[in-house]
Amino acid sequence: MRCRKVRSFLSAYCKDELNSRHKLAVAEHLATCASCRVIEADYRLLADAGGQLAQKAVAGDFNAKLFERIAQERFAETRSKAFLPKRAPLFRWRVVVPATVAVMTVFLFVFAGFQASVMNNHDGRMAMANKQLDDSYLSVQPVNNPNMTDKIHKEWSLASQLARAEQISRRTQRIINWLGGEKAIYPQMTNVSTRTTYPVPYTPNYYKLRRNVLIYQTPEPRRGASTTY
Amino acid sequence: MTKVKESxxxxxxxxxxxxxNGDMVAFxxxxxxxxxxxxxxxxxxLSSPDEAEDIxxxxxxxxxxxxxSFNFQHCFSTWIYTIGLNLARNELRKRKKFKHYDISEMQGNEAEFAVDAKVPTRLPEILDAAIKELPEKYRAAFVLRDLQELPYEEVAKILDIPLGTVKSRVNRARMMLREKLRPRLESNNALSKSTLLPVSIL
Known part of the structure; x- marks a missing residue:
């Protein structure tokens, strides 16, 4: 072992901190090297001097001062416990944790059930998707539908619509005549021949029914009125 | 030795x-x-004994x-040394921020102060002064290992550094001390060779 390496081990060697292999190597080197022995002697002196260093001790009244301070700490601790109300906990774990677990459990069951139903209905849904589209609803009319009631059937029949229109038309004409005729009521319309002169009373029923009548039956032109459509 | 430590x-x-459990006698x-x-x-x-006592x-x-909050899986000595050294380090850090002046130095009695100042002559006293001049990290490792004679493992735990780092710091501190005290050590060596006096007398 060389001097440089040995000198890095010397302080540990003097404190007996080396393993047996290194200790033996250093001892062999020291037996032959005078300069390393000088350094070894220095370290031994240092170690001895370290052992003889004056032990520092606290002052005599250290304990008294310390326990006075501790007493103050204890007093403050007691006062804070006695006088300050305990802060309410932000989370009441005994409530929050079971509630969360319960919610999670319910959610888990619901979700698992939903998943199971989806999985079970998967084949059925695929069959529905593959089935040919049923367009029968397009051809089923209220009139032809045997499931409809008689009332609905009657109301939606063309004959009843026409009868109703005729009835309203008659009543309207009767009112117009009672008021003094068409000219008294609609002077502008009767004078302008290019526009429709067909009397249009302002009743919602009229519009509704008239439209149906126009679709299915062209009304006959009345006497004395121009027929422009 | 192990049995004593264990006890x-x-x-x-x-x-x-x-x-x-609230036993103040035990405390x-x-x-x-x-x-x-x-x-x-x-x-x-720390340099001042009063400050050290406060710490x-x-x-x-x-x-x-x-x-x-003490954990019984660790040594009590490690815990208390760690607390103490952390407080000492905080104090040293504060000193770097604020410069401290001794009030006696501001009186203008330098001559009187110089007469009263005790120059260390014995080797242990010189060593004590030299230890205070060591950098903080080497000083802590050296004091805990060589003066308190704690095992390297415990020093590593107290300083919260790896075991190898502790060993190298202690070795480095010893080398620095030897360098600082070399003239005195050489004269001591020569004297002890000629007179065979014990170190404590020197």
């Missing part, structure tokens, strides 16, 4: 359990066991305040 550890644990016993050991370490980390007191107050 010390058990005594610490027993006392600490009693302290946790007093703990204080008596550790106050001088702490003073030896912290007194060498030791603060250490025990912290131990009392946090008595319930």
């Amino acid at each position: 010390e550890k058990d005594t610490d644990y027993r006392l600490m359990r009693a302290v946790q 007093s016993e703990l204080v008596d066991r550790y106050k001088n050991r702490l003073m030896n370490v912290i007194g060498r980390m 030791v007191q603060e250490t025990f107050v912290r131990v009392y305040q946090h008595r319930h």
Whole structure:
């Protein structure tokens, strides 16, 4: 072992901190090297001097001062416990944790059930998707539908619509005549021949029914009125 | 040796359990066991003995305040040394921020002060002064290992550094001390060779 390496081990060697292999190597080197022995002697002196260093001790009244301070700490601790109300906990774990677990459990069951139903209905849904589209609803009319009631059937029949229109038309004409005729009521319309002169009373029923009548039956032109459509 | 250490550890644990149960006599016993050991370490980390004593007191107050957070899986000595050294380091850090002046130096009595100043002549005293001049990290490792004779593993735990780093720091501190004291050591060596006097007399 060389001097440089040995000198890095010397302080540990003097404190007996080396393993047996290194200790033996250093001892062999020291037996032959005078300069390393000088350094070894220095370290031994240092170690001895370290052992003889004056032990520092606290002052005599250290304990008294310390326990006075501790007493103050204890007093403050007691006062804070006695006088300050305990802060309410932000989370009441005994409530929050079971509630969360319960919610999670319910959610888990619901979700698992939903998943199971989806999985079970998967084949059925695929069959529905593959089935040919049923367009029968397009051809089923209220009139032809045997499931409809008689009332609905009657109301939606063309004959009843026409009868109703005729009835309203008659009543309207009767009112117009009672008021003094068409000219008294609609002077502008009767004078302008290019526009429709067909009397249009302002009743919602009229519009509704008239439209149906126009679709299915062209009304006959009345006497004395121009027929422009 | 191991048996003695083990029993010390058990005594610490027993006392600490009693302290946790509110036994102030046990706390007093703990204080008596550790106050001088702490003073030896912290007194060498800080220059002023009064400040060191304050830090030791603060250490025990912290131990009392946090008595319930002590982990019985670790050594009590490691815990208390760690608290003390952390407080000492905080104090040293504060000193870097604020410059401290001794009020006696501001009186203008330099001559009187110089006469009263005691120049160390014995080797242990010179060593004590040299230790205070070591950089902080080497000083802490050296004091804990060589003066308190704690095992390297415990020093590593106290300083929260790897074991290899502790060994290298201690070795480096010894080398620095030897360099600082080389003239005195050489003369001592020569003197001891000629007179065969013990070191304590030198």
